[in-house]
Structures are given as C-alpha cells and as structure tokens.
Amino acid sequence: MTYCLGILSKEGVAGLADTRITSGNDTTTAKKIYTVQREKHSFFIMTSGLRSVRDKAITYFGEVIEAQDEKFTKLYKAVNQFGEQVKRVALEDKRSLEEAGLYFNLFSIVGGQLEEDKEPKMYLLYPQGNWIEIGPGTPYVIIGNTGFGNPILKRSLTYDSTLEFGLKSGFLSFDATRISANDVDYPIDTVVLRKNEYNLIEHRFEEKELGHISEFWNSRLKAGIEKLPAVALSRAFAPNEQMTLIE
Secondary structure: OOEEEEEEEOOEEEEEEEOEEEEOOEEEEOOOEEEEEEOOEEEEEEEEOOHHHHHHHHHHHHHHHHHHHHHOOOHHHHHHHHHHHHHHHHHHHHHHHHHOOOOOOOEEEEEEEOOOOOOOEEEEEOOOOOEEEOOOOOOEEEEEOOOOOHHHHHHHOOOOOOHHHHHHHHHHHHHHHHHHOOOOOOOEEEEEEEOOOOOOEEEEEOHHHHHHHHHHHHHHHHHHHHOOOOHHHHHHHOOOOOOOOOO
16 A cells, blocks of 8 residues: 655645555565656656556656657646556556456656646546646645545645645654554655746655654644543533433
C-alpha cells in the first residue's frame, strides 16, 4: 500500500509520499515521486498501485518527455499524455495481471506549473487514463491508504493555507496513517513548487528527523482531550432517571 498526498495552495503545490514497497513478506523502499524540471516547466507525478505498472508507465512517459516535452505548454497536456501511457500499459498487461489475480490499479497525482499555466495546477489520474482537476474547494488529494489521514486534512487544510502549514498538516495525516497501517512508513519524500518560481524542491526525511513532531502532537492531543468543554457528557455517568409509569 501507499500514502501519497498532493496539496494545492494559493502559494503553489506540494507533495508528500511514503517510500514503503511491500511484496509478500518482503519490505523495501523506493521513491514514488517522478519529477520533470526545466525552465518555466516543472511538474511531479506521484503514484499508487502495482509497482511494475508504475515503472512501465513512467518509462514510457519518460520517452515521450524526451521527444515531445516542448509541446506541453499547459500541465493538462502532460497529464493527457501520461494517461495515454497508462492506457498503453493496460492494453499490454491488464489481462495477464488479472489472470494472475492482480488488479490494474495505478492512481496518480500530477502537480506543477508549465509555461502557459497562470498558476500551479493539480490533477488526479485514474487507472482508466481519465482525470479530474483538484480545485480550491477540496485543495488536497490522497491516493493509496486514504482513510486514516483524511480527517486531519478535512479539519485543518484550506486553499488559503500556506505551503508550510499544508506540509505540517500533511505530515500529521501521514503519521496517523503510519500508526494505523503497517504498510505505510518512513522515509518520506516531499516536493514543493511555489507559484511562478518553476523550481521543484525535493527532500527525504527519516523518522529520526521528524519523530519528535509525532510525540509533540500526541502529547498535545491528549492534553486537548483532557481540557475539552464536555460537561454535557458527564450525564453519561449519572444513574438512569426513574421512569414514571402512568396507569
């Protein structure tokens, strides 16, 4: 399983992805963020699904980038072409995968800004090759293990949030997923692109670097629960009121 988060902000876009790869009893790590960085031309792709499908689609797309990248002046054009490569892989491999009991399930988040984009964009690409654009109304998207970290983002993140705030919320969302699922873990990779700067910034973080944030959050969460103004809940511990029977 995977945890990949894309964040859309008025300041730009950001991504956060775990690196755990699980196959049976074997656990390894691998990068799940693919980047393209050229002058006034920057975007990233994060993927969730079968690693073999991901690698093949990215390889095909890399060849397209080498031959046609200058034709992509808006991000949706690059997304369309990546979708074509996903469909190409489906034609080649989907049947044999399903015969082996595996699902063709490559989901992708694409974020960035190209020459003619007025602002950074973000898209969610489905295994069928179609996509939706992520907008200010719900300025984030998770692929992979989505259930555990979603509530934190819903309560905290808006389009007006800074990228710094977004990554803090994103880390807490990842941490909630990591604690609840044994197939998501450190190290994590981040990528940040500020509006009109066309400069992707990538970093990798180990647990020893960020573990203190998790401990801080846990202690503050417990303290916050203790101080909740929940007097009304005290009635849950009061003896049941006697019902008056009317004859």
